Amino acid sequence: MRCKPTVFDHSPIAFTVLAGFALLAVACDREPARAPPEPEERAASAPALDPLPSWNDTSTKRAILDFIERVTDEDGTEFVPADERIATFDNDGTLWSEQPVYNQLAFAFDRVHALAPQHPEWQQQQPFKGVLEGDLESVAASGERGLVGLMMATHVGNTTDEFAGVVTDWINSARHPRFDRPYTDMVYKPMLELLALLRERGFETYVVSGGGVEFMRPWAERVYGIPPEQVIGSRVRVEYQLRDGAPVLLRLPDAEHVDDGPGKPVGIHQQIGRRPIAAFGNSDGDFEMLEWTTSAPGLRLGMIVHHTDAEREWAYDRGSPVGALERALDEAPAHGWLVVDMKRDWNMIFPFQGG
Amino acid sequence: MRCKPTVFDHSPIAFTVLAGFALLAVACDREPARAPPEPEERAASAPALDPLPSWNDTSTKRAILDFIERVTDEDGTEFVPADERIATFDNDGTLWSEQPVYNQLAFAFDRVHALAPQHPEWQQQQPFKGVLEGDLESVAASGERGLVGLMMATHVGNTTDEFAGVVTDWINSARHPRFDRPYTDMVYKPMLELLALLRERGFETYVVSGGGVEFMRPWAERVYGIPPEQVIGSRVRVEYQLRDGAPVLLRLPDAEHVDDGPGKPVGIHQQIGRRPIAAFGNSDGDFEMLEWTTSAPGLRLGMIVHHTDAEREWAYDRGSPVGALERALDEAPAHGWLVVDMKRDWNMIFPFQGG
Numbered sequence: 262m263r264c265k266p267t268v269f270d271h272s273p274i275a276f277t278v279l280a281g282f283a284l285l286a287v288a289c290d291r292e293p294a295r296a297p298p299e300p301e302e303r304a305a306s307a308p309a310l311d312p313l314p315s316w317n318d319t320s321t322k323r324a325i326l327d328f329i330e331r332v333t334d335e336d337g338t339e340f341v342p343a344d345e346r347i348a349t350f351d352n353d354g355t356l357w358s359e360q361p362v363y364n365q366l367a368f369a370f371d372r373v374h375a376l377a378p379q380h381p382e383w384q385q386q387q388p389f390k391g392v393l394e395g396d397l398e399s400v401a402a403s404g405e406r407g408l409v410g411l412m413m414a415t416h417v418g419n420t421t422d423e424f425a426g427v428v429t430d431w432i433n434s435a436r437h438p439r440f441d442r443p444y445t446d447m448v449y450k451p452m453l454e455l456l457a458l459l460r461e462r463g464f465e466t467y468v469v470s471g472g473g474v475e476f477m478r479p480w481a482e483r484v485y486g487i488p489p490e491q492v493i494g495s496r497v498r499v500e501y502q503l504r505d506g507a508p509v510l511l512r513l514p515d516a517e518h519v520d521d522g523p524g525k526p527v528g529i530h531q532q533i534g535r536r537p538i539a540a541f542g543n544s545d546g547d548f549e550m551l552e553w554t555t556s557a558p559g560l561r562l563g564m565i566v567h568h569t570d571a572e573r574e575w576a577y578d579r580g581s582p583v584g585a586l587e588r589a590l591d592e593a594p595a596h597g598w599l600v601v602d603m604k605r606d607w608n609m610i611f612p613f614q615g616g
Numbered sequence: 617m618r619c620k621p622t623v624f625d626h627s628p629i630a631f632t633v634l635a636g637f638a639l640l641a642v643a644c645d646r647e648p649a650r651a652p653p654e655p656e657e658r659a660a661s662a663p664a665l666d667p668l669p670s671w672n673d674t675s676t677k678r679a680i681l682d683f684i685e686r687v688t689d690e691d692g693t694e695f696v697p698a699d700e701r702i703a704t705f706d707n708d709g710t711l712w713s714e715q716p717v718y719n720q721l722a723f724a725f726d727r728v729h730a731l732a733p734q735h736p737e738w739q740q741q742q743p744f745k746g747v748l749e750g751d752l753e754s755v756a757a758s759g760e761r762g763l764v765g766l767m768m769a770t771h772v773g774n775t776t777d778e779f780a781g782v783v784t785d786w787i788n789s790a791r792h793p794r795f796d797r798p799y800t801d802m803v804y805k806p807m808l809e810l811l812a813l814l815r816e817r818g819f820e821t822y823v824v825s826g827g828g829v830e831f832m833r834p835w836a837e838r839v840y841g842i843p844p845e846q847v848i849g850s851r852v853r854v855e856y857q858l859r860d861g862a863p864v865l866l867r868l869p870d871a872e873h874v875d876d877g878p879g880k881p882v883g884i885h886q887q888i889g890r891r892p893i894a895a896f897g898n899s900d901g902d903f904e905m906l907e908w909t910t911s912a913p914g915l916r917l918g919m920i921v922h923h924t925d926a927e928r929e930w931a932y933d934r935g936s937p938v939g940a941l942e943r944a945l946d947e948a949p950a951h952g953w954l955v956v957d958m959k960r961d962w963n964m965i966f967p968f969q970g971g
Contacts, residue, residue, distance in 0.1 A: 344843055421885060465845075478889045488699055489889030490820075490845075499885060501878035501904055508908050510885055523856035530776060530854060530865055532887050534833045534844030549856055553863050 312458045315451040315609040322606065324599055325455070328562045332538065333462050339560040343463035347537040349529060349550060350456070352470035352477060352494075354543040354584040355566050356485060358447040360575040361438065362583060365472050368431050372415035380414075389414070413514040417497055420509040421475060428479045442613060445484045449566075451607045452541075456485060464539070469529055470494045471521035471546055475512075493528045495520045525550035543568065544584040551589065555596055563598035565589055570604040573614060667813045670806040670964040677961065679954055680810070683917045687893065688817050694915040698818035702892040704884060704905060705811070707825035707832060707849075709898040709939040710921050711840060713802040715930040716793070717938060720827050723786050727770035735769075744769070768869040772852055775864040776830065783834045797968060800839045804921075805967045807896075811840060819894070824884055825849045826876035826901055830867075848883045850875045880905035898923065899939040906944065910951055918953035920944055925959035928969060 316322040332341040353359035373383065373392040383389035388407040391399030400407070416424070437447050456466050468477060468487055474494030481487045498515040501508060520528040526549050529537065539562040540547070540554035551563040567586065568577050578586040593600050603610065671677040687696040708714035728738065728747040738744035743762040746754030755762070771779070792802050811821050823832060823842055829849030836842045853870040856863060875883040881904050884892065894917040895902070895909035906918040922941065923932050933941040948955050958965065 344837075474886075474889070482699075490887065492889065496886065499882055501881050501908070508881065508904070508911055510881060526856050526863065526865060527854055531829075531851065532845065534829070534847065549863070553856070556863055 312461075313451065313454050315454055315607055317606055317608050319606050321599055321601055325562070325564070328539070328560065329458065329462050331560055341538055341559065345535060345538065346459075346462070346464040347467065347533060347535050348459050348464045348539040349467045349469040349493075349525075349537045349541070349554070350452070351525075351542040351544070351547045351550070352468050352472055354568065355541055355547070356448055356452050356456075356468070357444070358437075358449075358574060359584050360577070363472065364437075364444050364447070365476050367435065367438075367444075368428070368476065369412055369415045371431060371435060372427070373411065376415065409516075416473065417512040417514045420504075420511055421499060422509070424475055424512055425479045428476055432480050440611070440613075442611075445480055446613050447611060448484060449607070450609045450612045452566075453485070453612075455541075456487070459539070460486065465491060467491045467493060467529075467533065467537075469520065469525050469540075469550060471519070471524075473497075474520075493520060493532045495524075521546045523549045526553035529553070538562070540564070541566070542589070544586050545588050546584075548589045548592075551596065551598055555598065563593075563596060564601060565593055565598055566601045567603060569602050570607075570610065573610045574603060576604075667816075668806065668809050670809055670962055672961055672963050674961050676954055676956055680917070680919070683894070683915065684813065684817050686915055696893055696914065700890060700893065701814075701817070701819040702822065702888060702890050703814050703819045703894040704822045704824040704848075704880075704892045704896070704909070705807070706880075706897040706899070706902045706905070707823050707827055709923065710896055710902070711803055711807050711811075711823070712799070713792075713804075713929060714939050715932070718827065719792075719799050719802070720831050722790065722793075722799075723783070723831065724767055724770045726786060726790060727782070728766065731770065764871075771828065772867040772869045775859075775866055776854060777864070779830055779867055780834045783831055787835045795966070795968075797966075800835055801968050802966060803839060804962070805964045806962045807921075808840070808967075810896075811842070814894070815841065820846060822884075822888065822892075823847045823849070824875065824880050824895075824905060826874070826879075828852075829875075848875060848887045850879075876901045878904045881908035884908070893917070895919070896921070897944070899941050900943050901939075903944045903947075906951065906953055910953065918948075918951060919956060920948055920953055921956045922958060924957050925962075925965065928965045929958060931959075 313322055313326070316325075331337055331339045332346065334340055350356055353363050353365075357364065370392050373389055377383050377389070377393055380389070383393060388400040388403035388411050391397060391403070392411070400411075403411075419427070432443070432445060435444055436442060437444055440447065459466055466485075466487055468481055468485065468491065470477060470493070472494050474492055474496050477494055478489040478492045481492050482489065495516065496518050498513045498517040499510040500513055502511050503509075518524065518528060518531075522545075525547065529550070536557050537550075537554045538557075538559070540551045541564045542548075542551055543566040547565070551565070555561040555563040565586070567590065568575050568584070570576060577584065578590060580587075589598070590600065592598075601607070609615075668677055668681070671680075686692055686694045687701065689695055705711055708718050708720075712719065725747050728744055732738055732744070732748055735744070738748060743755040743758035743766050746752060746758070747766070755766070758766075774782070787798070787800060790799055791797060792799055795802065814821055821840075821842055823836055823840065823846065825832060825848070827849050829847055829851050832849055833844040833847045836847050837844065850871065851873050853868045853872040854865040855868055857866050858864075873879065873883060873886075877900075880902065884905070891912050892905075892909045893912075893914070895906045896919045897903075897906055898921040902920070906920070910916040910918040920941070922945065923930050923939070925931060932939065933945060935942075944953075945955065947953075956962070964970075
């Protein structure tokens with residue numbers, strides 16, 4: 262199932278088109294039952310125990326803690342009842358890394374390698390030929406149409422259970438090209454701490470991602486402590502069918518919902534039916550989610566993770582083919598959104614980097 | 617906002633077309649925060665306290681209690697971890713009544729009366745003319761096209777917040793034509809008990825209805841103890857827009873998802889991403905939800921509420937224009953689905969009928 266990610270051997274590569282492509286929905290049922298990670302332990306009256314140890318003691322951290330205190334203070338004027346404490350988190354670039362390409366695109370490339378023996382025509386057909394030969398210039402040159410074809414060929418035509426199995430196999434075996442680690446290690450320790458703290462304080466934490474919902478659900482509970490029903494993402498249409506008398510849901514080549522930009526508030530509304538009180542993103546694709554969240558009355562928190570650390574992770578914002586951050590960065594002060602400077606605000610990024 | 621339901625003065629009326637029309641999605645945000653009803657109190661070691669007092673001591677009740685015991689027995693072979701204890705409930709005819717017409721259709725008729733002053737053309741235009749004159753034969757004669765027009769004219773074009781307000785006003789003021797009670801009183805006491813018992817035993821209880829999700833969310837938490845994020849239903853497309861700089865979600869005349877029949881497993885998969893272990897319905901529109909639920913490996917529960925009590929509620933199944941029950945009734949034994957005989961199995965139906 263797993264192939265060498267030779268595509269990464271070539272660089273620099275024009276990923277503009279690749280990155281501009283909203284990642285499509287992907288299949289789920291679930292992994293075998295696994296308890297979500299326990300929230301950080303906190304002694305009842307021991308404020309000395311830092312709930313966010315990977316965050317430096319900067320104004321960013323203090324603003325986050327202040328927000329949590331105020332909305333959970335039953336005697337305060339800004340108290341929010343527990344069932345309305347909805348927090349939404351973008352995934353790519355906010356909870357896990359998205360460089361050198363979105364992890365789901367790496368998955369799609371690996372799928373092309375895995376499926377190639379059944380598709381001899383791919384040897385001559387772009388963008389598959391480019392993927393197989395590690396020639397991503399050709400892949401990018403195939404444009405949006407080529408990439409939609411690539412995503413569809415690697416993501417649909419199977420049942421939701423089958424696709425969840427493929428994702429699980431990949432996530433358990435694939436390794437990130439730069440760090441030679443499983444992709445599920447490429448998660449931000451400070452954000453895992455924040456997720457745990459929010460849940461401990463009565464929040465429901467949701468993933469709201471442009472990535473495929475069925476690409477995330479099989480591992481989100483194990484990695485983030487977020488169960489399938491709290492993962493929102495892009496999705497393809499599925500159809501109920503009987504196969505030998507047994508019902509299945511078949512994944513069709515039809516992008517039913519693109520959960521990016523203005524699609525994020527729509528996805529939130531469809532699945533949650535409540536407006537979040539806190540939202541966390543890192544790119545212009547999160548602008549509307551933050552706007553929708555923080556423009557409501559009452560105390561609200563919007564936060565942008567700014568990638569500023571090329572050494573420990575990556576540094577990018579304007580003009581980046583992946584996770585471009587321009588408008589949201591420019592307008593953050595006017596909206597009162599926090600901007601996390603990863604280099605300055607985080608003393609650890611990935612859990613495996615120690616600290 | 618509220619008009620006399622003169623449409624009900626005429627009977628018998630051909631509702632076949634009306635009832636064949638899958639009710640469309642309807643707008644939400646939420647009601648002011650309200651704690652969900654507390655589950656029934658149960659002393660830890662006092663089995664004498666009946667958790668389902670409105671259920672007679674029949675084989676149906678015993679089968680339900682047996683299922684709950686077995687999937688929650690940590691030492692048993694059929695144990696299901698709490699986070700996989702998903703139970704899905706149809707709404708119309710399963711949790712509340714659906715006669716003489718689906719309550720959402722009564723809402724639509726009342727909306728026609730309320731909006732008529734702004735639509736003088738409706739005086740001459742079917743199906744609006746028929747609604748305004750209480751001539752439902754004409755309404756039914758307008759066919760599916762007329763009814764889609766009626767639903768759209770009364771359900772879209774406003775924002776999700778505005779629509780939630782309209783629904784809340786209606787649900788707080790409208791009264792059922794036969795029982796002269798608020799529609800939220802037309803709920804089945806035995807099913808409220810079952811919802812509470814399942815939650816007490818670690819289940820997540822979802823509504824999965826052909827009705828509009830935004831028609832249900834504003835009151836489902838208060839009436840059923842089910843929060844907005846656990847309500848699944850039909851929906852129209854919504855679009856993110858700015859109005860005077862403030863974001864809104866506008867409801868559009870486009871039925872994006874019809875959560876009925878094979879649409880129910882699809883809606884469950886989209887929103888929950890897990891397969892239920894128990895499903896409750898009352899009509900052929902619930903067939904696929906029950907099939908999807910009970911065909912999975914492991915102990916599963918499928919249950920059909922059979923309307924058999926014309927005196928306390930209604931008696932109907934085959935050929936009924938509302939909530940027709942034919943195939944699911946025929947195939948229930950082969951699938952091992954329980955069939956509730958309302959007359960025999962329930963000692964109380966509506967809470968206001970005492971007991």
